[in-house]
C-alpha cells in the first residue's frame with residue numbers, strides 16, 4: 513500500500529522512537545511504505561530537523577550498503593532541569609528519612625514515567641560511550657537500570673545479594689555497604705556477563721559507595737570494564753567515599769534524622785552534561 517508523505521512521517525517517527533540506538537536500513541522503510549529510498553531520505557531530513565530543533569533526539573545516517581538511520585534519544589537541558597528540580601522537591605519530604613541516613617524511595621523508583629525520563633537523561637549523557645550492558649544491584653536499582661537500558665538498546669545484568677541457587681555457577685565478592693559496616697556478599701552468575709564487556713553501572717542510591725565499589729570489583733572479576741556509573745541520589749554527608757567517579761542526578765547533602773531535616777539539591781549531572789556537549 514502506498515503512503516503519502518504525511519502518513520510516512522507519522523509512522524517513521526513512531527518506529528524510530530520505539531527502536532532507539534538501532535541502525536535501520538533505508539530499504540526497510542522503502543519496502544514498508546512502498547516508496548523510493550530518495551523519498552525516505554527526504555522524510556528523514558524533515559524528522560531530523562524537527563528532532564534536533566526540539567532536542568527530542570538525534571538522527572544519525574550511516575551511508576553505504578550496510579548503512580541506514582539510527583535514532584539517538586536526547587533531552588533538552590530545560591526539560592532535565594525541570595524534572596530534576598521536581599524530584600528534589602519530592603525527595604525533601606521529611607517523612608522519607610529512614611534510620612542510617614537512607615531515604616524511603618519506593619514511590620520514586622515505582623514511578624514509571626519518572627524512571628523513563630531519568631533513564632533517557634542518563635542515555636543522553638552516555639549516548640556516545642561504547643556501552644554493552646547496564647549493571648545494577650537488586651532490588652531498588654532495577655527499575656532505573658531498565659529505563660537506561662531500553663533507551664540505549666542494551667541488556668541489563670542484575671547482581672544479587674547473597675548466593676542464589678537458581679543462577680548456576682556464580683562469581684561472588686564481599687563488600688561493605690553503607691554505614692552498616694556489615695560485610696555483605698554480592699554475586700553474579702558466570703554466564704551473565706561476557707569477558708571484555710563495557711559496563712555502565714546504574715543504581716538508585718549511593719551512600720558510602722560500598723555497593724558501587726563492589727560492582728566495580730565484580731566487573732573486574734569478569735575481565736570487563738566500567739565505562740561509567742550513574743546514581744539517582746548520592747548521599748554526600750558521609751566521610752570517606754569509596755567511589756570517586758560517578759554521575760548523580762540529585763545530592764542529599766544533609767540528613768538530620770532527629771529533626772527529620774534533609775537538604776536535597778541537583779547532583780553533578782549538569783556539570784558532566786555541559787562537558788559532554790563540548791566534547792561532541
Ligand SMILES: O=P(O)(O)OC[C@H]1C[C@H](OP(=O)(O)OP(=O)(O)O)[C@H](O)[C@@H]1O
Pocket residue numbers: 649650651652653688689690691715716717718719720721722723724
Ligand atoms: O552506597 P552504599 O552505602 O553501599 O548504599 C547504597 C546501597 C544500599 C541500598 O540497597 P539495599 O537497600 O541494601 O538493597 P535493595 O536495593 O535490595 O533494597 C541502595 O539501593 C544501594 O544499592
